[in-house]
Amino acid sequence: MHTLNLGILAHVDAGKTSLTERLLHAADVIDEIGSVDDGSTQTDSLALERQRGITIKSAVASFAVGDTTVNLIDTPGHPDFIAEVERVLSVLDGAVLVVSAVEGVQAQTRVLMRALRRLRIPTLVFVNKIDRPGAGYARVLRGITEKLAPSGIALTAAGRLGTPAAHARPYGPDAPAFAAELAALLADHDDALLAAYVDGGAPLPYTRLRAELAAQTRRSLVHPVFFGSAITGAGVEALMAGITELLPTAGGDSGGPVSGSVFKIDRGPAGEKIAYVRMFSGTVRVRDRLPLHPVPRGAAERTGKVTAIGVFERGPAVPGDALTAGRIGTLAGLTDIRIGDTIGTPRPGPASAHHFAPPTLETVVTPVRAADRGALHLALARLAEQDPLIGLRRDDVRQETSVSLYGEVQKEVIQATLADDFGIGVTFRETTTLHIERPAGTGAAAEILDKDANPFLATVGLRVEPAPVGSGVEFRLGVELGSMPYAFIKAVRETVTETLGQGLYGWRVTDCLVTLTRSGYAPRQSHSHAVFDKSMSSTAGDFRHLTPLVLMDALKRAGTRVYEPVHRFRLDIPADLFGAVLPVLARLRAVPRTSAPRGASYLVEGDIPAASVHGLELQLPSLTSGEGVLEYFFDHYRQVPGAPPARPRTDHDPLHRTEYLLRVQRRVGVRRDDS
Incomplete structure (x- = not known):
């Protein structure tokens, strides 16, 4: 028996959970197909999922097709819950990306497909809802090949679209036009096939084309497209056959290391x-x-x-x-x-690979009852262990807890979960935007053991300089590895990463290179009776306490610039309202890049600050009489114009030396140049 771990991914409302129900029914796992609207589906088990009709947490169900056991993972489609998808990607053998035959390729669809292609996860595309009014075939297929997968090819034909009688039929060897198109596509990735195709002799055997299609799909070179309807079952049988024929089964040695x-x-x-x-x-x-x-x-x-x-x-x-x-x-x-x-045993490669943009919003969670403040933090910590979306930031000075967000819907989910599971009522402060800092130049600083009022038994020198955008934080050694014990170097490296969580303006510092330029320590010393004397010998704690002071001093010399997250937006509005919408976009600091008429509507694409997206969402219905459609996804960070916004610090604040030393409970040393 083979195993295939399959992810079902889609933009919200494309019919992903309905397809999961149909697959389970077709495989005789369930006797009756559940309804998303009625809250009776197998994989949406949370009360809030049933109430809202959306998937919030990933869920697993299993079915068998022939000699293959398919472990199907239904993932959230709403962009606010993208971190659930993040975790699932690392465990998949293959995926089915669901696209609506009515709406076509949407913003979240593109975000998901980019991640699937980047990770080279073999993917089939299922165009759902061919029975709905407005369903398209050529239009949607063209959108898939232009926006998602240039190597996409339809394996099914569809008829009577937009009606309850819509059907899908798989192409076979009796469709010469399809075989020719398939041969041309596959030849792009296979020299032997290309030679046989260019030779122009007899048509390539259909069995060879299907075998090569499976091979190239498993290598994520080609993306087969199926049409159908999860509600009526049209095209689902062909999709199930494609899942077992075209996607790879799981490998692994059961007798190997765990x-x-x-x-x-x-x-x-x-x-x-x-x-x-x-x-x-x-x-x-x-x-x-x-x-x-x-x-x-x-x-x-x-x-x-x-x-x-x-x-x-x-x-x-x-x-x-x-x-x-x-x-x-x-x-x-x-x-x-x-x-x-x-x-x-850990697998080779990075410990945690991020496939999607990080959260760009943050809010403070406040208990309705002040007595629940301690219980709230414990409850949020428990939620955070289950949900990687909830990034906690505890401010002990102000006794506040912040959570990071992808969108406003998460607030409702967190609020409902805290009330239902923990009995804690909460409110939220206004959502703010999470900025980042990047070094503006190069800066260096050092603290020498027993010099310059350095109260720690350690020497640390650091240089901070800009690094390429998107590179994160890199730590390098500018000293010999054996210049001091590795435990001390490790303490410096880890503290650098932790300290850069809050830069000169309180935001996370990224895209920088930090080099350890000087090091020194007091060797282990003991009294005559061989008892270790901590006051005479360096410890890792000395380096952990000193590093923030040196690093922030170097960062002050380098300077930082603050950047805000920017989304790429796509706005479809009635053509006669184009002139009225432009001033609103300008007030929200949105920058239209392209605009073009499309029938009776106007399509505007451009950039908009993440902080302005919610405001546009609120104004759009009244501005366009409910006819405007907005899509957006994170695209890049851009420098904030004017005075950089600041965020209150939650650490011991190494930017202020005297207060910092008091907070880490060490003797205070005052430098001559201290301000």
């Missing part, structure tokens, strides 16, 4: 953690004790003992004795487990 990735965490009836794991290698059994990675700074090895295993088989997870390589299952008993963790 290695798995945690992409979701739920809580059981008694509040225990339930970890959803994709196994890449090895076998996990009940009562196994597993190492967990990564290990936090300064912490002992993390381990957990498996007390129960769930294996997905024809629907939900069922109890099992073992979870083997290639499969997805649930593990209970790992009390310290977190989303994104690796169980067993």
